[in-house]
Amino acid sequence: PADPADLDDHVDHDPVDGAHDRADGTDALHAWVDDIAALTRPDEVVWYDGSPAETDRLTKLLVAEGKLIRLNPEWRPNSFLARTDPGDVARVEDRTFICSEDADDAGPTNNWREPEGMRAELRDVFAGSMRGRTMYVVPFSMGPLGGPLSQLGVQVTDSAYVAVSLGMMTRVSPAVVSLIEAGAPWVRTVHSVGAPLVGADGVRSEDVAWPCNETKYIVQFPETREIWSYGSGYGGNAILAKKCFALRIASVMARDEGWLAEHMLIVKVTSPEGRVFHFAAAFPSACGKTNLAMLSPSIPGWTVETVGDDIAWLRQGPDGRLRAINPEAGFFGVAPGTGEKTNATAVSTLWGNTIFTNVALRDDGDVWWEGLTDEPPAHLVDWEGKDWTPGCGRPAAHPNSRFTVSAAQCPTIADDWDAFDGVPIDAILFGGRRATNVPLVAQARDWRHGVFIGATVSSEQTAAAEGTVGELRRDPFAMLPFCGYNMADYWAHWLRVGERLGEHAPAVFQVNWFRKGDDGRFLWPGFGENARVIEWIARRVEGSAGAVSTPIGRLPVVDELDLDGLDLPEEDVAELFEVDRASWLAECDLTEEFFDRFGSRVPPALRAELASLRYHLRG
Numbered sequence: 144p145a146d147p148a149d150l151d152d153h154v155d156h157d158p159v160d161g162a163h164d165r166a167d168g169t170d171a172l173h174a175w176v177d178d179i180a181a182l183t184r185p186d187e188v189v190w191y192d193g194s195p196a197e198t199d200r201l202t203k204l205l206v207a208e209g210k211l212i213r214l215n216p217e218w219r220p221n222s223f224l225a226r227t228d229p230g231d232v233a234r235v236e237d238r239t240f241i242c243s244e245d246a247d248d249a250g251p252t253n254n255w256r257e258p259e260g261m262r263a264e265l266r267d268v269f270a271g272s273m274r275g276r277t278m279y280v281v282p283f284s285m286g287p288l289g290g291p292l293s294q295l296g297v298q299v300t301d302s303a304y305v306a307v308s309l310g311m312m313t314r315v316s317p318a319v320v321s322l323i324e325a326g327a328p329w330v331r332t333v334h335s336v337g338a339p340l341v342g343a344d345g346v347r348s349e350d351v352a353w354p355c356n357e358t359k360y361i362v363q364f365p366e367t368r369e370i371w372s373y374g375s376g377y378g379g380n381a382i383l384a385k386k387c388f389a390l391r392i393a394s395v396m397a398r399d400e401g402w403l404a405e406h407m408l409i410v411k412v413t414s415p416e417g418r419v420f421h422f423a424a425a426f427p428s429a430c431g432k433t434n435l436a437m438l439s440p441s442i443p444g445w446t447v448e449t450v451g452d453d454i455a456w457l458r459q460g461p462d463g464r465l466r467a468i469n470p471e472a473g474f475f476g477v478a479p480g481t482g483e484k485t486n487a488t489a490v491s492t493l494w495g496n497t498i499f500t501n502v503a504l505r506d507d508g509d510v511w512w513e514g515l516t517d518e519p520p521a522h523l524v525d526w527e528g529k530d531w532t533p534g535c536g537r538p539a540a541h542p543n544s545r546f547t548v549s550a551a552q553c554p555t556i557a558d559d560w561d562a563f564d565g566v567p568i569d570a571i572l573f574g575g576r577r578a579t580n581v582p583l584v585a586q587a588r589d590w591r592h593g594v595f596i597g598a599t600v601s602s603e604q605t606a607a608a609e610g611t612v613g614e615l616r617r618d619p620f621a622m623l624p625f626c627g628y629n630m631a632d633y634w635a636h637w638l639r640v641g642e643r644l645g646e647h648a649p650a651v652f653q654v655n656w657f658r659k660g661d662d663g664r665f666l667w668p669g670f671g672e673n674a675r676v677i678e679w680i681a682r683r684v685e686g687s688a689g690a691v692s693t694p695i696g697r698l699p700v701v702d703e704l705d706l707d708g709l710d711l712p713e714e715d716v717a718e719l720f721e722v723d724r725a726s727w728l729a730e731c732d733l734t735e736e737f738f739d740r741f742g743s744r745v746p747p748a749l750r751a752e753l754a755s756l757r758y759h760l761r762g
């Protein structure tokens with residue numbers, strides 16, 4: 144550990160000024176760490192190497208400090224429960240800023256702040272923000288170390304919980320420092336919970352179980368590839384490798400370098416004949432993304448294995464095909480709703496070595512959350528540490544409570560999940576939660592049509608009357624809070640990537656597990672039965688299944704979607720694939736209004752797709 148008294152000697156420039164060359168070797172790394180320490184003034188600086196021994200030391204420290212509860216090792220070995228401050232339970236989108244030089248580069252869907260002003264603000268809030276605490280330095284790789292699709296980063300944080308979580312979610316290793324020494328570029332990320340233990344008056348105060356600050360900043364500087372996060376210890380606010388780096392900053396890197404950083408799961412699908420496919424899929428939240436990533440097919444002969452559950456980085460490989468990696472090494476999944484019936488794979492992944500956050504504690508020292516079992520235990524301690532009994536009117540686990548676990552522990556993890564060169568992508572899927580209009584599955588005519596489908600992804604809360612659509616919440620490419628630049632420029636980037644891929648471009652599909660009948664019933668059983676849709680997509684990719692052209696894309700030929708044993712009424716099947724022209728024309732008007740938000744930056748090709756859709760709908 145560095146002697147804090149020495150730190151001032153190392154300050155050769157302002158750490159918040161952003162004037163760092165990203166590829167400038169080990170001296171730059173140490174100088175940067177020293178600069179951050181001089182600004183934030185921790186008691187000591189500790190480099191975290193991600194090793195089991197160091198992880199064990201930190202979790203023991205967190206238990207001793209009352210920040211983690213060790214679960215009963217008989218039920219849940221080497222596992223812990225963290226309870227957050229009740230005001231720090233999710234990402235804070237209204238405090239998430241994209242500080243590009245030009246406001247138009249952030250676009251209408253991001254909170255933009257002028258970088259110089261934001262740097263001045265950050266300098267104030269970070270000054271002394273780690274006083275009395277330990278600052279951990281965490282060097283990490285997103286993707287296999289040194290891989291062609293991988294990237295490096297370093298996070299400093301004054302939270303040991305965050306350091307250990309980062310150790311599960313990424314590849315933390317001293318080897319990262321060696322690569323940086325050799326000149327590899329890296330992303331600088333700074334995190335403080337914003338709760339110094341020593342005040343300006345030098346008086347030391349008691350720590351709390353979950354330190355944080357009411358004022359929060361989640362700040363991305365896209366041009367200098369920097370992230371500054373203050374005031375929160377939770378998930379995407381604090382594990383900066385995840386949404387901040389792997390999506391917001393990486394999307395900008397990808398734009399500049401010709402690749403894609405996407406909010407997508409990746410699965411490996413094997414047909415009964417042993418043919419292997421890889422699909423990447425984007426879904427807005429609450430659309431069953433984790434369940435699809437860990438799907439147990441209901442149909443014989445098919446297997447689905449997990450490559451990634453949340454983020455995909457995709458790049459054209461030397462053979463011309465689009466290859467993808469899961470840049471993460473762990474899952475940060477929503478606990479409620481994860482049970483034997485909905486996602487048995489996730490449940491068995493969590494057998495041990497797991498950090499749970501904001502779930503309920505059982506009297507036997509294990510955990511519970513809504514949906515884990517049909518019946519709750521007779522008594523629990525809820526996520527706020529209060530006594531809980533069934534019927535007391537409060538949820539036992541916070542609705543956004545989470546598990547953090549290594550991907551390698553997942554029983555359905557694919558053998559190629561950490562392939563150095565990534566996996567070749569055969570199909571890209573876009574999903575939403577749509578009660579109306581969008582059929583169970585449709586194939587895009589081509590890449591350009593696929594980009595239109597991705598750009599118009601939406602979810603709707605209520606089933607609407609016939610000929611109308613409900614209120615649509617747009618979430619283009621499921622990237623609304625995660626695209627680090629102007630969303631319309633991002634669509635243009637996708638179009639450019641498709642041009643470069645040419646004949647190698649993967650097929651694109653739209654799926655919707657949530658279509659409802661006029662009576663408000665879900666028309667499709669979902670979960671394991673979604674494998675039937677996966678089968679049709681695989682058959683389309685290999686060219687063995689037919690499709691009928693409609694104005695909105697290519698739909699399965701009747702009888703080619705395997706519905707054996709499902710017992711679906713014929714009318715329901717018809718409704719699942721019905722293309723209601725009036726209702727679709729109404730949706731086109733909403734799409735035009737949505738596009739208009741982005742003004743002249745909307746790629747003309749997408750305006751042309753909309754015009755063509757209307758033309759064909761009018762017949």
Ligand code: SAT
Nearest residue numbers: 234378379385386475
């Ligand atoms: O907290 S995370 O951003 O990691 C998860 C989510 O909110 O999507």
Ligand code: MN
Nearest residue numbers: 406428453454
């Ligand atoms: Mn996500």
